[in-house]
Amino acid sequence: xxxxxxxxxxxxxxxxxxxxxxxxxxxxxxxxxxxxxxxxxxxxxxxxxxxxxxxxxxxxxxxxxxxxxxxxxxxxxxxxxxxxxxxxxxxxxxxxxxxxxxxxxxxxxxxxxxxxxxxxxxxxxxxxxxxxxxxxxxxxxxxxxxxxxxxxxxxxxxxxxxxxxxxxxxxxxxxxxxxxxxxxxxxxxxxxxxxxxxxxxxxxxxxxxxxxxxxxxxxxxxxxxxxxxxxxxxxxxxxxxxxxxxxxxxxxxxxxxxxxxxxxxxxxxxxxxxxxxxxxxxx
Amino acid sequence: xxxxxxxxxxxxxxxxxxxxxxxxxxxxxxxxxxxxxxxxxxxxxxxxxxxxxxxxxxxxxxxxxxxxxxxxxxxxxxxxxxxxxxxxxxxxxxxxxxxxxxxxxxxxxxxxxxxxxxxxxxxxxxxxxxxxxxxxxxxxxxxxxxxxxxxxxxxxxxxxxxxxxxxxxxxxxxxxxxxxxxxxxxxxxxxxxxxxxxxxxxxxxxxxxxxxxxxxxxxxxxxxxxxxxxxxxxxxxxxxxxxxxxxxxxxxxxxxxxxxxxxxxxxxxxxxxxxxxxxxxxxxxxxxxxxxxxxxxxxxxxxxxxxxxxxxxxxxxxxxxxx
Numbered sequence: 001x002x003x004x005x006x007x008x009x010x011x012x013x014x015x016x017x018x019x020x021x022x023x024x025x026x027x028x029x030x031x032x033x034x035x036x037x038x039x040x041x042x043x044x045x046x047x048x049x050x051x052x053x054x055x056x057x058x059x060x061x062x063x064x065x066x067x068x069x070x071x072x073x074x075x076x077x078x079x080x081x082x083x084x085x086x087x088x089x090x091x092x093x094x095x096x097x098x099x100x101x102x103x104x105x106x107x108x109x110x111x112x113x114x115x116x117x118x119x120x121x122x123x124x125x126x127x128x129x130x131x132x133x134x135x136x137x138x139x140x141x142x143x144x145x146x147x148x149x150x151x152x153x154x155x156x157x158x159x160x161x162x163x164x165x166x167x168x169x170x171x172x173x174x175x176x177x178x179x180x181x182x183x184x185x186x187x188x189x190x191x192x193x194x195x196x197x198x199x200x201x202x203x204x205x206x207x208x209x210x211x212x213x214x215x216x217x218x219x220x221x222x223x224x225x226x227x228x229x230x231x232x233x234x235x236x237x238x239x240x241x242x243x244x245x246x247x248x249x250x251x252x253x254x255x256x257x258x259x260x261x262x263x264x265x266x267x268x269x270x271x272x273x274x275x276x277x278x279x280x281x282x283x
Numbered sequence: 284x285x286x287x288x289x290x291x292x293x294x295x296x297x298x299x300x301x302x303x304x305x306x307x308x309x310x311x312x313x314x315x316x317x318x319x320x321x322x323x324x325x326x327x328x329x330x331x332x333x334x335x336x337x338x339x340x341x342x343x344x345x346x347x348x349x350x351x352x353x354x355x356x357x358x359x360x361x362x363x364x365x366x367x368x369x370x371x372x373x374x375x376x377x378x379x380x381x382x383x384x385x386x387x388x389x390x391x392x393x394x395x396x397x398x399x400x401x402x403x404x405x406x407x408x409x410x411x412x413x414x415x416x417x418x419x420x421x422x423x424x425x426x427x428x429x430x431x432x433x434x435x436x437x438x439x440x441x442x443x444x445x446x447x448x449x450x451x452x453x454x455x456x457x458x459x460x461x462x463x464x465x466x467x468x469x470x471x472x473x474x475x476x477x478x479x480x481x482x483x484x485x486x487x488x489x490x491x492x493x494x495x496x497x498x499x500x501x502x503x504x505x506x507x508x509x510x511x512x513x514x515x516x517x518x519x520x521x522x523x524x525x526x527x528x529x530x531x532x533x534x535x536x537x538x539x540x541x542x543x544x545x546x547x548x549x550x551x552x553x554x555x556x557x558x559x560x561x562x563x564x565x566x567x568x569x570x571x572x573x574x575x576x577x578x579x580x581x582x583x584x585x586x587x588x589x590x591x592x593x594x595x596x597x598x599x600x601x602x603x604x605x606x
Contacts, residue, residue: 123302126582128541130548131562135578138566139313215428219548222430223563238431242552245438256431264426271422 011200014276021272027265035081042075047230055248065250067240073250076232077258083226083233084214084262087148091213092206094152099159100202104190106160107167114164121157129154133216137225144227147220151213158205166198200277207270211263218259234259284597288590295586299579303353306578310571311345317366317569339366352572363572367565372576376558382451383557386476387542393477394485399531402492403524409497417489424486430548433479437553440475447471449554476553480546484538488531495527529600536592540584 015021034041043063050070058065064073106117124132136150170176171194179189220226221235229236234255241251317339336342340351355361362373405414437448447453451472456465499505500523508518547559554560558577565573597603 119298119301122298123305126298126302126585127578128581128585131578131581134547134563135309135566135574138563139309141314211426215426218428219430222428222548223551235428238428238434242434245434246441249438252431252434256428256434259431260423260427263428264422267422267426 018272024265024268042078044072046076046079080232080234087217088210088213090148091151092209095156099156103160103163107164142225204274211266362576390481394481398488405493406496421486424482433549499527536588
């Protein structure tokens, strides 16, 4: 464990020099503040219907305009950030946990365990993940929890492969052998010794995974398979305005931009992290 | 080589069996089945629904339905019957395959033709103004949901007074025999799907190409090539690019199937006559054999695509040999 803080510091130092990663991080922090402070920041209640003020263009009163039911779009975008972030975090958590555990078992024990898990990976890789996610949600029923579950279940393969690869290369190294000889349990060797030494690529994947999960969630919501109305989510708002793009461009455009900026921020941070953790790029 | 191909194809069979069992299980997790929607329909009597179920074989246990489906495929090449369309599933999918493959192939061609040169330029002009611009566009391209991009492009065309929006043809050409005017009409329509569906993949390709080439340009054999006085153009295109492009070729096999089924949503937005929207409807209608067959098609394409990519790689890269 002694090497971990220093690695961490090196990465932090590299990250500070990476302008892209910093921009990404700042945007993410801003979105987090917006999501947490939604009740304080939003000018109106996101579910407040006012048919007298339907489809109003952006103005001082409604900065980003109103939708068909006269609801304030800015407020709905602010509240929608909660859905995107929660889905992102939980879906990445689910896929990360499944992927790490299966990858660790495959890489550490090898033999039939590895064989079995890799067949499972092959099966999942035979489908584009969005196709599987849509199928799963359609089967399980549309809800916030099912969306998170579906995205988590279809995107653990990357983590499993990375962890397996790391474990295969590490399982015969001295520090693992030393732990084994001193009588540490499998559990302890895997979680205390090997996993902390394989964290770098996992963190990068998780950050980029947030971007992917948020896009997938918006796609599912767009199809009506996500969070159910009246709770606002960006994908569903985008879909609401789809047919009235010509009369009221703002209904779809602003939620679309919100998705794009959020996903961009996670992509920038993930990319910067990858560079910061790559010893080849260090100077 | 021949042995290798045979071995790979044989190894697909157990995998496909597993995939089909898993897909069927997932579909069967869906509460109710095709018949249940009629139970709430006051115009259809419950007896009719029960009869319908019996006729479609839906009253039997799931494993028997599955075995019957598999048996049909093996013995008669029959992929089952679509409940909603009342026609054989294979026929329905076949009808949509043409346009799906056309749109996907055109998208792939478009992305590769643009991405590779841009990637080469960005790598050879690292940190130049244009490199920054391309990198920035690349990040946007990866981050924008393709259905949003499709919507924006459609809006912009409409706002300019254009009409060539949605679908692949104007109304008067749908079902009309092929002519120059029809081809022209297709070209007027197809650029929106190409950009909307292709942008994310293109951005990824540019980044990969740039990264790989930068990696290769730092190798010693490139230095050697320069040192022995080769022209920079030869160094880049004959020595560096050929090696940098190999990892992209191994991704090629997954791209086509991913484009075919991965763009369901933008195809719905753009009203394209492709597999994606069709699959989604089938899923919602619980048209189980249609869903199964599409999933299996998708998986087979992915597996075959990977095999082709591996063979292509062996052909391009003389260092790789399969025995």
